[in-house]
Amino acid sequence: MGILLIPFNGIAQINIGDDLSKINYERPVDYIIGGIEVEGIKYLDKNVIIMLSQLEVGERVKVPGEEITNAIRKLWDQGLFDNISISITKIDAGKVYLKFYLKERPRLSKFSFEGIRKSEADDIREKINLSRGEVVTDHLLIRTTNIIKDFYSDKGYLNAEVEIREKPDQAQENFEDLVIRIKKNRKVKIAYIDIVGNHEMSDEAVKAAMKETKTKGLFNPLDSLGPLVINLGGDAIRFKFKKFRDDFLDYWTDNYKLRIFKGSKYIEPEFENDLELIVAKYNKKGYRDAHITGDSIIEIDNHTIGIKIFLVEGNKYYFRNIKWVGNTIYSSAFLSTILGIQKGDVYNKELLETNLNFNMNGYDVSSLYMDNGYLFFNATPVEVFVENDSIDMEIRIFEGEQARIRNVSVKGNDRTNDHVIIRELRTRPGQLFSRSDIIRTQRELANLRYFNPESITPDVKPDPAKGTVDIEWNVEETSADQIELSGGWGYGRIIGTLGLSFNNFSIKRIFKKGAWRPVPSGDGQKLAVRFQTYGKDYLSWSVSFTEPWLGGKKPNALTVSYYHSRYTNGRPQDDPLRSAFITNGITIGIGKRLTWPDDFFTLYNGINLLFYDLTNYGSIFPVGSGNGNFNNLSYEVILGRNSVSAPIYPRNGSEISLGLELTPPYSLFTDKNYSDISDDEKYKWIEYYKIKVKAYFYFELAE
Template sequence: MFRAVTVGLVILATSLTLMAATVNKIVIKSNTAQNVSPDVVRAHILLVEGAAFSQEQLSKDIKSLYKTGQFDDVVAKAKQAQGDTIDVVFTITPKARINTIVLQGNEAFATKRLMKQLEQETNLPMDETQLSADLEALYAFYRGKGYNNINIEQKIETLEDTGDIRIVYLIEENGRAKTRGVDFIGNTVFSDRQLRAKMDTEVSWLGFMLPMGYYNESDFDSDQNAVTQAYLDAGYLDFKVIDVAAQHSKGGEKVFLTIKIDEGSPYTVAEVSITGNEAEDTAALQPFVSLAANQTYSRATERRDVDKVTAYYNSLGYMDSRVIARREPSQSDHTVSVVYQVLEGEQARIRNINIQGNRITKDHVIRRELRLQPGDLADASQVKTSKAALMNLGYFGSVEVHPRSTPEAGFKDLDVEVEETLTGQLLFGAGVSSTDSIVGTVEMSQTNFDLFGWPSFRGGGQRFRLRAEAGSSRSNFTLAFTEPWMFDRQLRFDTELWLRETSANREYDQRSIGNSYKLTRAMSTPFWRQSVGYRLEQIE
């Protein structure tokens, strides 16, 4: 009993000592032949020399290092140093890094072109998921070019001296064939020509002289689905593809395709009903349904009905609503009953809008383009429209807009994540013309300009352009500015200032200086605009 109490007191004393200690130094070791950058490790930990030691913070630092995805294992130990100080030792097993990526056996395509299909980069930790995706990307590229018998082996080699990884792709191209014929057996509703028109696979009539018409197996599989869809749109619910044959020529350079089908008989709609709708009466939904009794059934019409009813519910704030079309066919009389089952979900409004990723673009520039604002009904169609509006600005390489559930019933948050791209340009040009022996041009433009955003003058959603052109007999200077949201309204203001001088005329020189102003607003009719402007120009 006495011994147990003594051990417990020793452990407690040690723990209290560590809690009261300061960090003397941080030691970073690699558990393999690979080097571990101390700067990378220190950038992801909060413990530093001279600071108070915390076991809780050490645990957090270990988790932070794991989250980087660069390490397979992280072990940290706190060792007593001089006085009330301790040393923290990180022993790290780094993930194997990609040293080189090699392609062998590729003859039809240059290595540089194939490397563009790969996402895994050198000098980064090996990502097995990405390597698998890269292998599939190479297969997809070759098959897309008609190499259906392509064989690619991905080898992962470990370099003994450094422990790094060398990725080798061994490629067997095995040639490709051109489609010289697509025939159908059993078709009476559509002609061969009509069915071929629905396919991506094309017959290569000029293939003997042009690089076109190569047979692609994945495209041909999709083509069979397209043919099936054509028959379903015409009401042939029992349609099926019985057999597909691909006959290659003796040398393998040509392929002839034959598709044997069973059309069946067209189905007539017996009745159309709507179920599951509690918040909205059936009478309110009926105008959105085009499929009706005694019509020839059409899958395309059914899809449009589903989309229209779903859009109606979305406009009312039922963002999670779904509409499922269920068919009850009767083969005895070739009729089908269609039931539109509505899963309404919960009506919701937008609570908060959270924006991330905009290091340069101001929040209000993004918010004003959103078709949803706090308090609005959560309309899924407006989420898509908002995403398109942000992409159309040209400020972002990618935009994601996602609704997110909240603890507050009847409300959703809208998360907007953007990835900014370059919006500024500096162009230089030179040329020769009949009036000027040499013409030089310089132009500076910024499509995400901020007139009052000193010192970078970026992120305000305005447009700015400065252009100067000079030649032996003329010179032009232009300054243009656009504010797309004048007075925080969808009122675009454009102004331009110019100075043009020319001496091309033998009898006189001409000098023109001017300024223009224009206001433009969108009209209620889509794609229509209304503008009013003023132009002042002095010519000497």
């Protein structure tokens, strides 16, 4: 017979066979376990099963008793079995012999999805991380369901339904397939957000602080239009212009809410962050005690919810007295000027921290010290007295000793040679530490375009005892070379273009064995080749080479380029009806980095020489007879300033250039009347000048 010990969801019991003479259920008897057998398992180790039960041969137990009941519970808690039973096979000489019979839960063969697109299934497959052979436990099913629901919840599908069906695998015993059926349902959008407790800021101002949690868009131009016209007319007649404005704004707010860049969805972690942003906005306006007291989510229907946010604004505070303590290098008056906060200004802790430690838009106190070597500088603002709406601050300064740079190293440059990086560093051994030099070096390394700009990080290792600092620059090589392969339509035919640009080239390694991988690289030189054609009638190619550090000591860039193009009507060269326009050009230029007005300025000087050879081109290019050789010799000078933060995805800075290109004034060197001479003679040497102005400004639209 069987005795059920514990009300499990599956089957867990103890069987004692047919001989009950030695078992008294009212008076349990102590026995020594004489042996334990395990049956029914295929994939698990029997010794592990006995160990998990915490029963041991030689252990004294009561039969019936808690020890065997607990053994069943411990095995059941593993979630690996559908059926557990413990049988007494024999009782002899004070010993009891037990047999465990276990039926293992099925294992996963494969799983599939229903109701969703393949791309979504691929994303979910990575998140649930199921693999063949896993035991299909209740925990596994619940965990999988929750992961999928969270996946869709993050996309705004708060009511997604997940059903997992288990199907036996006909090809393998005790294996099963999982069919995961997903019904996303409609996205849940936010119908309204009510703010409760705000008096100093309007509802719209509070909601504007939230970056991710937005109400759904509205466009109801006809709703309340009649009452609006009546109200506005009455306001105008009675000269109540403030009420006129308020009535119109209320109408606009209630009926026009466009959502172009940000959709409406509720995601709990983002909502929690938005609540913090509300408090931060109040703090910036002087409400240092503002806090959220609670929030509630109201389900309107299956696809819309409402949100209520309860807050306490508190009192508005102002800075009163700001005292500097511990400063010896700079005077308190000078530090207050750098801090930029006056007595009576609205209390703003974020502004205080920014102007003390790191101000992206200007100077700060920390930069003042750290750019002068005071790496160990620290400023701690403390509220020392609060009276009514005024706060007295004490800023406690620890200046420390100046730190000099001891060692500078570079790590991660597998292709780029060390000297290419070192020559761009503003942090040199022996110099005083400067935070501005650290920031500028990051920019210069990013502008090389050899490294991932997001991974350029300085590892600053200070040694306060010695007053020194080691700096290790960690870089991550990225692909600097470019290939251009394009096709376009022009002149009634397809034009093909092939371009190769090697931006980290090494000309001195051309003949070095093993350097062609695929081209010699590592010295920061640039080699570019470009070829364009639409057949035998048109051919154009160019090649250019740039050495950014001519001589290796100063950043003077030498650029040499050659250009050739040929347009023809396709006739052979010996055909008298052949038309051709052939251009050959060469450019030599020197670019230099300036130190005045600041070291963001550059100056470029270049000489351009072009030769034009025309044959029977008068009908196509109506200048002169269409035959002959023409020349263009010009000088070009460009003054530029580039303070862009990053070359690929700039966040701030500007790029401005002013250029002048001109030819020699040939007309001043001759007595010929240019209005009377032929075009062939007039344009033998082309005369002109050009002024070019370019300006680009970059700033962040949003954080």
